[in-house]
Structures are given as C-alpha cells and as structure tokens.
Amino acid sequence: MLEAMTSSDHVLEQPAVPTAFDEFAERLDFRLDDFQSRACRALESGHGVLVCAPTGAGKTIVGEFAVHLALAGGTKCFYTTPIKALSNQKYHDLVEVHGEAAIGLLTGDTSINSDAPIVVMTTEVVRNMIYARSPALRGLSHVVMDEVHFLADRFRGAVWEEVILHLEPSVRVVSLSATVSNAEEFGDWIQTVRGDTTVIVDEHRPVPLSQHMLVGNRLFDLFDPHPDGHGGRAKVNPELKRHIRHKILLAEEHDDRRGGRRSGRGRGGGRGGGLPRPQVVARLEREGLLPAIGFIFSRVGCDAALAQCLRSGLHLLTPEQVAEVDEVVDRHLTELSPADADILGVEEWRAGLRRGFAAHHAGLLPTFRHTVEELFVRGLVRMVFATETLALGINMPARSVVLERLVKFNGEAHVDLSPGEFTQLTGRAGRRGIDVEGHAVVVWTPEIVPEQVAGLAGARTFPLRSSFAPEYNMAVNLLGRLGLEGSRDLLNRSFAQFQADRSVVGDARKLDEQSVRLRRLDVQLITAAEMRGIDPGVVTGGPDGPDDPDADHSHGDGPDGDDPYRGFLGYITLREDIRRREREVRFERRTNTHENIAAELAALKRGAVIGLQGGRHRGLAVVLETAGQPADPRPLVLVEDGWCGRVGVRDFVNPPEVLGGMRLPKNPDRRTGRGRRDLASALRSTGIEVPKGRSRKRATAGEDAELVRLRQRLRAHPAHTIDGADDLFRLAEQRNRVLRDIVNIERRIGERTSTLGVTFDHIVGVLSELGYVEYVKGAVQVTPTGRLLSRIYSESDLLVTECIRAGVWDRLGPADLAAVVASMVFESRRESYSGADAMPGNTALRTAIAETVEIWRDLTTVENRHRVTPTREPDTGFSIAVSLWVSGRSLAESLAAAGERGQLLSPGDFVRWNRQVVDLLEQIRLGVGDDSPLAASARSAVGSIRRGVVAAELS
Known part of the structure; x- marks a missing residue:
C-alpha cells in the first residue's frame, strides 16, 4: 500500500530525462546561439518555425535538428533546397553525420536511396510528390525549406507556396530565410495556413562585417572611422570622398590635355577588361584579406578575370599546397576520358588552381565546380571569381568579398543591385570560428558613388514579396484535388493574396477617411454657398454632382442633364481640364520638338554647315563626324570660334x-590648336551666315482645338461671373482632389483583390476549350488528357501535352525525340532564329519540329483569346547537339553543334541542358505509360544521354 508523503519526508530528486534537444546539442562541438536554441526548442514542442537570420549565422542547424527529431521518432523528414547544387551539398553533409543508409537524394535527374527516412531534394520534387499523391509522403513529420525567401523568385517562387499550402496539417514546416524586413508578415501568413508557427528573427552577424572601398591601390573604410557620436546613420568616410574627387579632377585634366575625351570612353577609362584584377588581388593579399570571392555578374567576366590574373604571374600557393591541389583534382577527374579532358581544357584549368585562382559559375562542368568548392573550403583556392549563384547558400565562406559593379543583368535589363542582393553577396564574408571579422570591398569606378554603396550597406534587410501565380499544371492539379471552389479558396490563402489583402486593409482605411472628408467638404461648400445667397443646386449641379473629375470630358456637350460641367463644381472641373490639356499640349510640343531635333541631328552629313544658337558656343559650325547613335545623336562639330566637340x-x-x-x-x-584654327578660318571664309533673328524663333503650331472649345465653355459658364468666391473655388478644388483619391483607391483595391482569381479563371478557360477540363453538372472535372498534363512539370507543359495528344512525336526515334524535347526546355542566351528549317538533313525531325511549331501557333491563338500569357516558342538551339549525343557522337562534335553565333556552348551548360532533357523525357515516359512506343523511345533516349561527362554528373 502506497502512503502519501508529508512535507517532512525526504525526497530523492530523480535525474532529468535528457530531451531530444539535449542529445542533439551534446554531440555538437560548438555552443548554439540563442536564436538556434529557441528555434530548436520550439520545434521540439511541436511548433512549426520560421527562422530569419543573416547569411552565415547558422540557420541550417535548425533544419538539422528537424532531421534529428525525425530519426529519433521513427518518422520522415524532407530537406528541400532551391537548387541542385545545394541539395547535393546538403546530402553529403548529412551522410557524414548519419551515414548513407539514413539519407537519400532526389533532384529530378538523380535518385539515391529514395526510401530513406531523410531525403534531401529540390523543392519542385516534393511539390510533384504532393500532386502525384506519392506513397513516400506517408510518415512525413517534418519538411525543411532552406532558403525559403526564394519564393520571391519570379520564375520558380510559386513552388514554395504550393508546398506550404498543400502539406498535411500534421507536417511541421521548418522555414529558413535570409533576414527580411517583413518576417512578421510572412510568419503571420504561415501561421494562418499551417497553424502554430514560431517566428524567430535574429539580425546579429556572428562575424562582424567591415565595409571598404578600393580606389586605385588604396583601401579605405567606407564609413567614417571617427563618427561624431550623435547617433543616426553612419556617414561616408570624408577622406574617401576627398580622394575620389582628386582622382576625378586628375582624370579630367588628363583628358583636357589630350584634346577631350575619346569617343566611347567614360572617365577613368573602360571597365571589365581594363580593370586591374591582379593589382586588386595583390592588394588583398598584402592586407591579409584572402581568401576572397570576387563577384562578377557574367560568366565571361569571371573567365576574363581569371585569365588576367594568370597572365600576371601571381602565385598564391606554397609548393606543399600545390601538391594538395593536384591530389584533389586527380580524385575528382578519375571518370573523365583523356579525349574529354582535352576538350574540356583540364590542364589549363588545373594550372590556375595550382596558383590559387579559380572561376565558379554555371558554365563550368559540375565536376569542376565541386572541385573548386572543396579546394576553397580547404584554403587551397585563395581567389575565386564567381557569379551570384555562389551566394545562394553554397558553403564557400571567405574572409573577403569583392564587388566590381553594383549593376547586374536580370535576364531582361541591367538593373541596380537591391539592398537584399548586396546583403546576400557580402554575407559570404567572414568565416565563423576562423575570422575575427569579414570584409566587403567595393572596387571604385567613376560610375560608383560612395553614398550609393553606403545606402546598400546600411539597408540590412529587404521585403519578401510573393511571386505566386497560377499556371496550367498547377491549375489541373488543384482542380483534380480540390475542385473549382476549393482551388479558388487555396489561391485566396496564398501569400500573394495575403499580402494583397493586407495592403487592401490599409487602402480601405484610407478610403473611409477620404469618404468622410468628402462629405465634410460637401457640407462646407453648401454652407459657404448659402451664406452668399447662392442656390446649393447651382453649387453641386444637381443632387449628385460630377461623378468623376478624372473622366473624359472632351466629347460633345450633350443635353443639360448629362452635362459634366453643370453647376459650380462642374465649373471647377472645367478649369482643371483646361490646366490638364495645357500641360498635355506643352508636353506634346516639347516631345515633338525633341524628336524633330534628334531626327535632324541624326541626318546631318559630314561637311554640312549649321548654325548653333544655344549653349556656350554660337555661330556657324561644320560637321566633322556624323551622329552615330540614332537614339541619342551627337555629331562632332567645329565652331567658327575654334571650339570642337559633340553637340x-x-x-x-x-x-x-x-x-x-x-x-x-x-x-x-582637330586635335591641335593650329589645326582647329585653320578649320575655323576655312569655315568663316565660306561666306555662309546664320540668318538674322533665327536664334530666338520658335516653331509655332495652331491653337489646340480642344483647348479652344474648353476655354469658350469656361467663359460662357454661369459661375464665371461670380465675384469674391475664392473660398468656394478653394473648397471645390479640395473636393475634386479628394474625389480623385477615392477613385484611385477603389481602382487599386479592385486590381489587388481580383488578380489571382481572374488569372486562374482565364487559365481554366483555356483548359476547358482544349478539353483538359470539362463541366459536369455544374462542377469542373479533369479529363484523362488533363491528368496527363498534371504529370508534366515544364514551362511549356501545355504545349508538350498538346504534342503528345496530337501524336506528332509518336514515330520519332530516340535521337529525334530527344531533339524535339530539347526545344521545349532550351532557351538561347542570345536572340536567334531556330525554326524547323534550321534543322539540317533529317526529314523526320524537320517534320516533327514543323508540326510542333504549328501546334504552338494554334495554342497561342487560344491563349490570346482568353488573355493568358502565351507559351514561349520552341527553341531548337540545343536540338542538334543532343541528337548527336544520343546518336553516340563525341563530346567535341556535340559541343560544336550546340554553339550560338559561333560560340561554343559551355560544358556546364551542355550537362545542364542534358539534365533537363532527361527530366522531361522521364515525365513523358511516366505520363504516357510504359507500353507506348513514345515511352520506349523516351526510355532509350534517356539511356543514351547518360554517358561520358553527362553520366558522371548524373550519377
């Protein structure tokens, strides 16, 4: 019999049972930071977590704890990343800790131990699993979404939201993000759609970051090392600004001595090839700032920088380190044949590594990139020139990061780096446990202003904006799983809609405020009118007054009841319309004059004599060189006073x-004073004169007809004769401004709340017309063809399915099928024509391409009718290359056939496009079923692609 204990009884304390977190922390060889501990404990308590912290802060520890929890609990964990390189890296990291049996890898073209309890994958793979209702989802307890801020990516970001929205409620989502300024908003959304979620934001960098600018051969702190102590934003280093001003003045004096700047050159010379990279590296080495990553926003630029350094004779490694490099390189290249090694330039690449230099970009063979990554981590590559993809979580921390430009090409235009991009890039500087501080170095050129750099460096965060938008594959999968109303409900729960609704809340509040203000102004207007004995109806023009001061009032007068200018408020609107039209006329005349001047300048011939009337130089001028750029024509002229320059x-x-x-x-x-004087004398001796009075003569146009009509109406309006009504005028103008605000706010609200739904309905319209969905008793159902589309995950998903449906690929052999499938995935880096007649010789392939393009044309007609963004045209730029490769031809022949405008496709791109062709071929095989001839051809093509360097990278 048990007896109750009294307070006097002596109780022996039992030792606390260690928690999963205690066990996890115990095996680490470092102490966890506070934010890591809080996130892990929240996860252990059954919460989802969103962790926002700077690059290099150690966010992935929280993801690794999710792996630990799944293994300890006998459940599954998916670890997702945005790119295959990160997935491969994370797979190897986890294998080191947990062993090969516990870890799997799935990246579309790679499958290793896919039934393991822990599987690393790209985010698209888990999305596809969800739509396919894969049995692999059974027992799933955790999903880690590394680099979740990638959902802002305008091309692939929607996948992250699809996964977050579709996962079963029991699955705990671990979202790891770079520091974003709206983390709470993102966390609120995740909590809304996923349930209990803990948001943890940490802005502390474990390794402090110092900002510098390199001007010539001098390294300056970006910020004032002696601040005034009054707080606020740090000021730019005044010594840095003085030094830059001095360099600019020296450059201008040098140009003046040479007779003006040379055409096509900016201050201080060109960029790119003219930048002294070897001097930059040498300076970094003297300052003890290596190893460093030099971010250059083009592959060609990275290779050019590497070549510059190798020509310089710089050596950054000791003989012992060179031997280590050889060992690592040999280990990575064991599967390359001598012929392929020769084609790939292995010896030239090895020569750079042996001196401590490398390039890192997607154009390199993946084996080369992996070798560079290992050597860099081991301190055997001291300077790597890389594109920005390296900053996306790849484990290559450096002591320093160097930026040559603050502009990059985003696929459509050259744009300034955002604060978020700057933070992501410079975040690679500073190795935890090795460096006391990291260093970000911006190389000065005349286009870079220190205040611009300070603005980027000072803005530590950036807002996360959704890029979610419905597409064909998503639509049929949503309709198949949820039906029409359920699909719309899911769209309404997206982060995109959440953000739109949040902004609508603010706009709705402004709408209420402006509506109250409008009513108050109406009362004030009527009161002021009554005080002057004016009928209120005359003020308002009737019970309603003008509805929209922004409406088009330029058409006719109509009957009195429809007159938009009736009443006092109509008179005010008439005045505003006159001012608006006057601005338009002035703008049109300025624009026309500007265009006419540009056209005449562009047409000037060499030897033409013109008159200059504006600027510092007047009188006769002769054209020495024609204008050049049509968009901004600037002919070179010599004036009769001896001045020579471009106008x-x-x-x-x-x-x-x-x-x-x-x-x-x-x-x-024209370069010497004597030469210019002789030319000026010859010009004066021509006897040509500038006609008198032309310098001030302006081109005039007839009166604008609309302005004439509006002014006539103004003078005839009854309110035009009211005296002493300044307060009425002022109140009426205020009322119209408020009314315009109300109209604009209502328009914004309508646009924001309907965009996703309208786009989805248009897509459903396309799918319905083409027979992918059908209406049965008022409900939308997915047809068998729609189910095929649901298994095709491609930018050209609907076009691929239409081609399969039409049977135009059924009779193709493996090489030809691979070629036509390549046209669905390949996208040329340069504009080039690549239609059917670009395919030499092969009649079957030419016919298949021609039929595919014809189906594309028909599809875009349907898309345009439903106001859906058209599917992009097939691009055959890689088709011949993959056809040759599948046929067994050599790497050299295949690479040569993949050239664009005489330039060979890079080995890295060759492997990457082959991977994508394999991925789509596998989707087609699984979609049509293994019994069909198309599936057999697809299977054979995949087997033939998997050889040589491609097989090595797919294994």
Missing part, C-alpha cells in the same frame, strides 16, 4: 537647319 538635342531650341556645305580634308586635324 546633342539639348544644344538646340529648334531643329538644326543646314545652311550650306564645306569641303573637308580626308583627315581634318
């Missing part, structure tokens, strides 16, 4: 008029 649109009030001509020597001497 542009801003130097003319009216279009230039050719007054005559002058015979010029073949190579007129």
Whole structure:
C-alpha cells in the first residue's frame, strides 16, 4: 500500500530525462546561439518555425535538428533546397553525420536511396510528390525549406507556396530565410495556413562585417572611422570622398590635355577588361584579406578575370599546397576520358588552381565546380571569381568579398543591385570560428558613388514579396484535388493574396477617411454657398454632382442633364481640364520638338554647315563626324570660334537647319590648336551666315482645338461671373482632389483583390476549350488528357501535352525525340532564329519540329483569346547537339553543334541542358505509360544521354 508523503519526508530528486534537444546539442562541438536554441526548442514542442537570420549565422542547424527529431521518432523528414547544387551539398553533409543508409537524394535527374527516412531534394520534387499523391509522403513529420525567401523568385517562387499550402496539417514546416524586413508578415501568413508557427528573427552577424572601398591601390573604410557620436546613420568616410574627387579632377585634366575625351570612353577609362584584377588581388593579399570571392555578374567576366590574373604571374600557393591541389583534382577527374579532358581544357584549368585562382559559375562542368568548392573550403583556392549563384547558400565562406559593379543583368535589363542582393553577396564574408571579422570591398569606378554603396550597406534587410501565380499544371492539379471552389479558396490563402489583402486593409482605411472628408467638404461648400445667397443646386449641379473629375470630358456637350460641367463644381472641373490639356499640349510640343531635333541631328552629313544658337558656343559650325547613335545623336562639330566637340538635342531650341556645305580634308586635324584654327578660318571664309533673328524663333503650331472649345465653355459658364468666391473655388478644388483619391483607391483595391482569381479563371478557360477540363453538372472535372498534363512539370507543359495528344512525336526515334524535347526546355542566351528549317538533313525531325511549331501557333491563338500569357516558342538551339549525343557522337562534335553565333556552348551548360532533357523525357515516359512506343523511345533516349561527362554528373 502506497502512503502519501508529508512535507517532512525526504525526497530523492530523480535525474532529468535528457530531451531530444539535449542529445542533439551534446554531440555538437560548438555552443548554439540563442536564436538556434529557441528555434530548436520550439520545434521540439511541436511548433512549426520560421527562422530569419543573416547569411552565415547558422540557420541550417535548425533544419538539422528537424532531421534529428525525425530519426529519433521513427518518422520522415524532407530537406528541400532551391537548387541542385545545394541539395547535393546538403546530402553529403548529412551522410557524414548519419551515414548513407539514413539519407537519400532526389533532384529530378538523380535518385539515391529514395526510401530513406531523410531525403534531401529540390523543392519542385516534393511539390510533384504532393500532386502525384506519392506513397513516400506517408510518415512525413517534418519538411525543411532552406532558403525559403526564394519564393520571391519570379520564375520558380510559386513552388514554395504550393508546398506550404498543400502539406498535411500534421507536417511541421521548418522555414529558413535570409533576414527580411517583413518576417512578421510572412510568419503571420504561415501561421494562418499551417497553424502554430514560431517566428524567430535574429539580425546579429556572428562575424562582424567591415565595409571598404578600393580606389586605385588604396583601401579605405567606407564609413567614417571617427563618427561624431550623435547617433543616426553612419556617414561616408570624408577622406574617401576627398580622394575620389582628386582622382576625378586628375582624370579630367588628363583628358583636357589630350584634346577631350575619346569617343566611347567614360572617365577613368573602360571597365571589365581594363580593370586591374591582379593589382586588386595583390592588394588583398598584402592586407591579409584572402581568401576572397570576387563577384562578377557574367560568366565571361569571371573567365576574363581569371585569365588576367594568370597572365600576371601571381602565385598564391606554397609548393606543399600545390601538391594538395593536384591530389584533389586527380580524385575528382578519375571518370573523365583523356579525349574529354582535352576538350574540356583540364590542364589549363588545373594550372590556375595550382596558383590559387579559380572561376565558379554555371558554365563550368559540375565536376569542376565541386572541385573548386572543396579546394576553397580547404584554403587551397585563395581567389575565386564567381557569379551570384555562389551566394545562394553554397558553403564557400571567405574572409573577403569583392564587388566590381553594383549593376547586374536580370535576364531582361541591367538593373541596380537591391539592398537584399548586396546583403546576400557580402554575407559570404567572414568565416565563423576562423575570422575575427569579414570584409566587403567595393572596387571604385567613376560610375560608383560612395553614398550609393553606403545606402546598400546600411539597408540590412529587404521585403519578401510573393511571386505566386497560377499556371496550367498547377491549375489541373488543384482542380483534380480540390475542385473549382476549393482551388479558388487555396489561391485566396496564398501569400500573394495575403499580402494583397493586407495592403487592401490599409487602402480601405484610407478610403473611409477620404469618404468622410468628402462629405465634410460637401457640407462646407453648401454652407459657404448659402451664406452668399447662392442656390446649393447651382453649387453641386444637381443632387449628385460630377461623378468623376478624372473622366473624359472632351466629347460633345450633350443635353443639360448629362452635362459634366453643370453647376459650380462642374465649373471647377472645367478649369482643371483646361490646366490638364495645357500641360498635355506643352508636353506634346516639347516631345515633338525633341524628336524633330534628334531626327535632324541624326541626318546631318559630314561637311554640312549649321548654325548653333544655344549653349556656350554660337555661330556657324561644320560637321566633322556624323551622329552615330540614332537614339541619342551627337555629331562632332567645329565652331567658327575654334571650339570642337559633340553637340546633342539639348544644344538646340529648334531643329538644326543646314545652311550650306564645306569641303573637308580626308583627315581634318582637330586635335591641335593650329589645326582647329585653320578649320575655323576655312569655315568663316565660306561666306555662309546664320540668318538674322533665327536664334530666338520658335516653331509655332495652331491653337489646340480642344483647348479652344474648353476655354469658350469656361467663359460662357454661369459661375464665371461670380465675384469674391475664392473660398468656394478653394473648397471645390479640395473636393475634386479628394474625389480623385477615392477613385484611385477603389481602382487599386479592385486590381489587388481580383488578380489571382481572374488569372486562374482565364487559365481554366483555356483548359476547358482544349478539353483538359470539362463541366459536369455544374462542377469542373479533369479529363484523362488533363491528368496527363498534371504529370508534366515544364514551362511549356501545355504545349508538350498538346504534342503528345496530337501524336506528332509518336514515330520519332530516340535521337529525334530527344531533339524535339530539347526545344521545349532550351532557351538561347542570345536572340536567334531556330525554326524547323534550321534543322539540317533529317526529314523526320524537320517534320516533327514543323508540326510542333504549328501546334504552338494554334495554342497561342487560344491563349490570346482568353488573355493568358502565351507559351514561349520552341527553341531548337540545343536540338542538334543532343541528337548527336544520343546518336553516340563525341563530346567535341556535340559541343560544336550546340554553339550560338559561333560560340561554343559551355560544358556546364551542355550537362545542364542534358539534365533537363532527361527530366522531361522521364515525365513523358511516366505520363504516357510504359507500353507506348513514345515511352520506349523516351526510355532509350534517356539511356543514351547518360554517358561520358553527362553520366558522371548524373550519377
């Protein structure tokens, strides 16, 4: 019999049972930071977590704890990343800790131990599993979404939201993000769609980051090392600013001595090839700032920088380190044949590594990139020139990061780096446990202003914006799983809609405020009118007044009841319309004059004599060189006072008029003072004169018809004769401004709340017309063809399915099928024509390409009718190359056939595009079923692609 204990009884304390977190922390050889501990404990308590912390802070520890929890609990964990390189790296990291039996890898073209309890994969793979209702999802307890801020990516970001929305409620999502300024908003959304989620934000960098600028051969702190102590934003180093001003003045004096800047050159010379990279590296080495990553936003730029350094004779490694490099390189290249090694330039690449230099970008063979990554981590590559993809979580921390430019090409245009991108890139600087601080170095060029760099460095965070948008494959999968209403509900639960609704809340509040203000102004107007004995109906023009001051009032007068200018408020609207039209007319005239001047400047011939009326130089001028750029024509002229330089649109009030001509020597001497004086004397001796009075004469146009009509109506309006009504005028103008605000806010609200739903309905319209979905008793159902589309995950998913459906690929052999499938995935880096007649010789392939393009044309007609963004045109730029490769031809022949405009496709791109062809071929095989001839051809093509360097990278 048990007896109750009294307070006097002596109780022996039992030892606390260690928790999963205690066990996890115990095996680490370092102490966890506070944010890591809080996130792990929240996860152990059954919460989902969102962790936002700087690059290099150690966020992935939380993901690794999710792996630990799954293994300890006998459940599954998926560890997802945005790119295959990260998945491969994470797979090897986890294998080191848990062994090969416990870890799997799935990246579309690679499958290793896929039934393991822990599987590392790209985010697209888990999305596809969800839509396919894969049995692999059974027992899933945790999903880690590394680099979750990638959902802002405009091309692939929607996948992250699809996964978060579709996972079973029991699955705990571990979201790891770079520091974003709206982490709470993102966390609120995740909590709304996933349930209990702990948001943990940590902005502390474990290794402090110092910001510098390298000007010539001098390294400056970016910020003032002696601040005034009054707080606020740090100021730019004044010594840095003085030094830059001095360099600019010296460069200008040098140009003046040479007779002006040379055409096509900016201050301080060109960029790219002219940048002294070896001097930059040498300076970094002297300052003890190696190893370093030099971020250059093009592959060609990375290779050029590497070549510059190798020509310089710089050596950064000891003989002992060179021997280590050889060992690592030999280990990575065991599967390359001598012939392929020769084609790939292995010896030249090895020569750079043996001196401590490397390039890192997607154009390199993946084996080369992996070798560079290992050597860098081991301290055997001291300077690597890389594109920005290296900053996306790849484990290559450096002591320093170097930026040559603050502009990059985003696929459509050259744009300034955002604060978030700057933070992501410079975040690679500073190795935890090795460096006391990291260093970010911006190399100065005349285009870079220190204040711009300070603005990027000072803005530590960036907002996360959703890129979620419905597409064909997503639509049929949503409809198949959830039906029409369920699909719309899911779209309404997306982060994109969540953000739109949040902004709508603010706009709705503004709408309420402006509506109250409008009513108050109406009362004030009527009261002020009554005080003057004016009928309130005259003020408002009737019970309703004008509905929209932004409406088009330029059409006719209509009957009195429809007159938009009736009443006092209508009179105010009439005045505003006159001011608006006057602005438009002035703008149109300025634009027309600007365009006319540009056209005349572009048309000027060598030897033409014109008159200059504006700027510092006036009088006769002869054209020595024609304009050049049509968009901004700037002919080189010599003026009769001896000045020589380029003139542009801003130097003319009216279009230039050719007054005559002058015979010029073949190579007129304009660089010496004597030569310019002789040319000026010859110009004056022509006897040509600038006509008197033309300098101030402006081109005039007839009165604008609409302005004439509006002014006539103003003078005839009854309110035009009201005296002493300034307060009424002022109140009425305020009322119209408020009414315009209300109209604009209502328009914004309508756009934000309907975009996703409208896009989805348009897509469903396309799918319905083409027979992928059908309406049965008022409900939308997915047809068998729609189920095929649901298994095709490609940018051209609907086109691929249409081609399969039409049977145009059924009779193709493996090589031809691979070629036509390549046209679905390949995208040329340069604009080039690649239609069916670009395919030499092969009649079957030419026919298949032609039929595919015809199906594409028909599809885009349907898409345009439903106002859906058209599917991109097939691109055959890689088709011949993959056809040759599948046929067994050599790497050299296949690479040569993949060239664009005479430039060979890089080995890395060759492997990457082959991977994508394999991925889509496998989707087609699984979609059509193994019994069909198309599936057999796809299976054979995949087997033939998997050889040589491609097989090595797919294994």
